[in-house]
Amino acid sequence: MDEFKEEEIESILYIGREVSVYKIPPLKKNEGHRAQEWGDLANPLWKGRLRIIERSSGVAIQFEDPTTGELFAKADYDPAKPSVEAVLDSSRYFVVRVEDNGRRAYIGMGFLERTDSFDFNVALQDYTKRWRARMNPSEAPSDQPSPHIPAGPKKDYTLKEGQTFSISIPGRSKPTTTSSLTSTPNLLGGDTGSSGFSSGGGGIPALLPPPPSAPRRR
Numbered sequence: 001m002d003e004f005k006e007e008e009i010e011s012i013l014y015i016g017r018e019v020s021v022y023k024i025p026p027l028k029k030n031e032g033h034r035a036q037e038w039g040d041l042a043n044p045l046w047k048g049r050l051r052i053i054e055r056s057s058g059v060a061i062q063f064e065d066p067t068t069g070e071l072f073a074k075a076d077y078d079p080a081k082p083s084v085e086a087v088l089d090s091s092r093y094f095v096v097r098v099e100d101n102g103r104r105a106y107i108g109m110g111f112l113e114r115t116d117s118f119d120f121n122v123a124l125q126d127y128t129k130r131w132r133a134r135m136n137p138s139e140a141p142s143d144q145p146s147p148h149i150p151a152g153p154k155k156d157y158t159l160k161e162g163q164t165f166s167i168s169i170p171g172r173s174k175p176t177t178t179s180s181l182t183s184t185p186n187l188l189g190g191d192t193g194s195s196g197f198s199s200g201g202g203g204i205p206a207l208l209p210p211p212p213s214a215p216r217r218r
Contacts, residue, residue, distance in 0.1 A: 022108035
């Protein structure tokens with residue numbers, strides 16, 4: 001039991017099967033980094049696996065050898081001062097601040113596919129939301145519309161006074177026109193109210209008597 005208490009539980013937030021690491025030049029301007037300034041992107045400094053690991057002490061971005069698991073570099077991720085910055089000219093490349101024994105360095109990182117970089121971003125954003133909720137438990141999450149619902153004003157599809165709609169029934173030569181908001185008299189001469197239905201002439205047609213039955217043969 002003591003052994004289980006000493007072990008720290010790890011949660012894998014993201015795994016990048018193949019990422020490339022680049023040596024980047026110092027930032028000359030405050031505009032941000034550009035991947036095109038890193039030289040030949042097809043010839044990276046290192047290739048390997050990336051994992052985002054959450055522990056009780058925090059979250060770390062680890063660059064590892066995919067076969068041996070040997071650690072190449074590590075960057076602690078703090079949402080208060082993020083260690084990851086997107087470049088200006090691509091959605092697949094980032095700049096990561098790594099630290100080792102007090103020493104700090106900046107490296108470039110790139111994904112093969114945009115879907116991989118998107119998942120990487122989502123993993124960091126999800127953790128940042130949970131971190132903010134934990135730091136500010138009294139703040140309620142803001143109600144934002146679902147991204148799956150098209151933006152724009154809502155449309156009113158209810159019938160207005162005097163509007164009609166047509167229903168086409170198979171086998172009928174003419175469609176039946178119906179209005180749900182017109183007032184029509186009923187068979188007893190009263191008023192059916194706003195929920196009555198009209199058929200062409202504005203009222204309910206009189207019912208015809210049934211045809212006489214044929215005389216029986218003796």
